[in-house]
Amino acid sequence: MKSFCPKFSFLLLITLILTSFLYSEAQKCRPNGRIRGKKAPSGQCNKENDSDCCVQGKMYTTYECSPSVSTHTKAYLTLNSFQKGGDGGGPSACDNQYHSDDTPVVALSTGWFNDKSRCLNKITISANGRSVVATVVDECDSTMGCDEEHDYQPPCPNNIVDASKAVWKALGVPQDQWGGLDITWSDA
Numbered sequence: 001m002k003s004f005c006p007k008f009s010f011l012l013l014i015t016l017i018l019t020s021f022l023y024s025e026a027q028k029c030r031p032n033g034r035i036r037g038k039k040a041p042s043g044q045c046n047k048e049n050d051s052d053c054c055v056q057g058k059m060y061t062t063y064e065c066s067p068s069v070s071t072h073t074k075a076y077l078t079l080n081s082f083q084k085g086g087d088g089g090g091p092s093a094c095d096n097q098y099h100s101d102d103t104p105v106v107a108l109s110t111g112w113f114n115d116k117s118r119c120l121n122k123i124t125i126s127a128n129g130r131s132v133v134a135t136v137v138d139e140c141d142s143t144m145g146c147d148e149e150h151d152y153q154p155p156c157p158n159n160i161v162d163a164s165k166a167v168w169k170a171l172g173v174p175q176d177q178w179g180g181l182d183i184t185w186s187d188a
Contacts, residue, residue: 029065029111029158035145036060040152049079050179051087054146054154063142063158066111072184073112077127077171079178080107080162082137088162089151092137094119099137104170107138107162122188125167127181132170133188134163161185 037054045053054060067073082088082099088107091097094116099105106125108118118136125132140162145155156162161183168178 029063029067031061032064033062034059035062035155037146045152049081049087051153054152060145060154062155064110066109066158069112071186073186075159075161075183075185077181077183078160078162079168080164082164088138093139094137101165103164104132104134104166105137105164106134106167107140108136109140109156109158109160110142111158113139123185124188125161125183125185127183128171128173130171132167134167
C-alpha cells in the first residue's frame, strides 16, 4: 500500500485555491480611468428623471467593461427617456431612432452593450416579484461623459440598465419610487 503524502495534498489544495482566486479576480471589471467634470452651459443638461449633471472639476470613474453576464446578472435599474427631447439625449445608438416612453426599451452599460452586439435584442429584467422583456436600443456610456454628446451627464457606472417608463410600470414599481432599483437581468 502506497503511503499518503499530506504535504503534497496540502500544496495541491493551496495551488488550486490560489488559481481559483486569481481566475475570479481576472473576471472582475475594474475601472480603466477617470474624467474631469465640466459644467454644462446654461440649459444644456437635461435633468428630467432626476438625471445628474456633471460638476465642474469633479473626477468621474470610467469603465470599458461590465460584470459578467449570467442567467441572473445583478444590475442597477435607472430611469431614462428615449423620446425626442428626453434626458437620453440623441437618437438611440442601435437604430438611430427615438422611442416612446410607453415602449419597454433599455440602454446597457458599455461592457454589456458590447460594441452593439446586443442591439435590438431582448433582455428579461426581474425585480419586485415581476419580470418584463425589453429591447436593447442604446448604450449607457461608461467610458465618456460630461460633454455635449452625453448631455453633460457623468459616465454611467458599469452595472446600469437604463430603462423607459414602460419597464418601471411593468415591474409594478410605484411611480414615487422610480429612479433606482436593484434588479437582475438576462438575455431573453
